[in-house]
Amino acid sequence: MNRQELVNLIKEKQSYLCVGLDTDLQKIPRHLLSHPDPVFAFNKAIIDATKDLCVSYKINTAFYECMGIRGWESLQRTVEYIPSGLFTIADAKRGDIGNTSTQYAKTFFETYNFDAVTVAPYMGRDSVQPFLSFSEKWTIMLGLTSNEGSEDFQLQRSGDEYLYEKVLKAGMSWGTPENLMFVVGATRTSQLGAIRKLVPDHFFLVPGVGAQGGSLQEISAQAMNKDCGLLVNSSRGIIYAGNGEDFAQDARNAAQELQKEMAEHLAAHKTFA
């Protein structure tokens, strides 16, 4: 999916919601455990209940990889089940020396046909470039993350700027707004406005709304641009909104609440029409 298609989708659905499929066998409703693939059964119900409300699904690969071959099979069934035309993200946070990064990129872009993969930029340009060289695919580089530990490195000064600012500037020189997004945590609202000034055009993937307490109102006010420029992720807040027979309806209600608020923020924005 290219940038214009993503922007069109946001306009059409009045939503910049990304539903996170962080599916944990310990947390899904018990009645699904007798299914041959309980993770897929859960994801299928969540996708059916939310697909008209979101523009994207993010599969955090950790929740699948930990189950070995069965997890990879659930991941494949899930990504193939997501309706075409929705933006798919493999949240894998990869990055290694160049030839290894190429194999990671092939895994997610070719074998599993995701639109985007998250990349950890610590190893620098040659670890990120292989992801960027795939046409019509997206690299989503960690910028300023939502967790407390972002203070350990990202929020340390490096010369006259924060390390995360250096990372964002480097990323902008490696990729373009057509093939590169940045992860900016929803909990980092005090930096969000400054980050949008520094990075006016790129899309941000913003996790941390819901379970981590980030505010959709704050994110939208500070970081929406003329193309929206935001994919706001909620995982636990949606998929575990309920735990009974009607868990999918509960997930839908949680997603709908966010989508309604998003429609209001889009309507209120000066230049997004």
Ligand SMILES: O=c1ccn([C@@H]2O[C@H](COP(=O)(O)O)[C@@H](O)[C@H]2O)c(=O)[nH]1
């Ligand atoms: O800075 C980051 C980067 C990635 N994540 C991931 O996003 C989701 C958030 O899940 P919630 O349940 O909505 O808190 C999860 O997959 C994280 O690994 C992040 O939270 N922060």
